[in-house]
Amino acid sequence: METNGPLPVSAIKIDQSFVRDLPEKQGTSPIISAIIGIAHGFGMHLLAEGVETVEQMNILRNLGCEEMQGYLFSHPVPAGEIKELLRKITWSPEGVLPVGDLAELSNYDFKLGAVG
Numbered sequence: 001m002e003t004n005g006p007l008p009v010s011a012i013k014i015d016q017s018f019v020r021d022l023p024e025k026q027g028t029s030p031i032i033s034a035i036i037g038i039a040h041g042f043g044m045h046l047l048a049e050g051v052e053t054v055e056q057m058n059i060l061r062n063l064g065c066e067e068m069q070g071y072l073f074s075h076p077v078p079a080g081e082i083k084e085l086l087r088k089i090t091w092s093p094e095g096v097l098p099v100g101d102l103a104e105l106s107n108y109d110f111k112l113g114a115v116g
Contacts, residue, residue: 012039014065016050022059029063036064 014035021028032048039046048060051070060068077085 009044011045011047014046014048014060016070019048019050019056019060019070020052022056029059032060032065033063040064 012035014032018028018032018035022032023029036046038044046065046067048065048068049070051057051060051068051072053072056070057068057072074085
């Protein structure tokens with residue numbers, strides 16, 4: 001691919017239609033791997049949407065995707081309720097757990113931001 005300068009995009013989202021088929025549908029992981037490779041290669045922000053199971057989350061993480069959104073983490077929440085939501089959960093390699101199961105939320109550094 002030849003360009004006359006930097007690509008006019010700064011982020012790539014992996015569509016939920018690809019994530020939904022993990023791990024049942026053969027051939028989805030290579031497509032996602034390619035998308036992740038392109039994002040990393042060009043230094044772009046990468047986000048997978050539609051993550052609904054711990055298995056999907058683990059596959060995406062193993063492929064190199066570290067930022068995800070979906071019902072596994074939360075249903076849509078009004079902006080004013082996000083702080084309270086984050087107080088009630090903790091993140092771990094095993095998945096999303098209620099606070100107290102592994103560690104307190106205060107041990108983690110979260111950054112909230114918009115993906116354009």
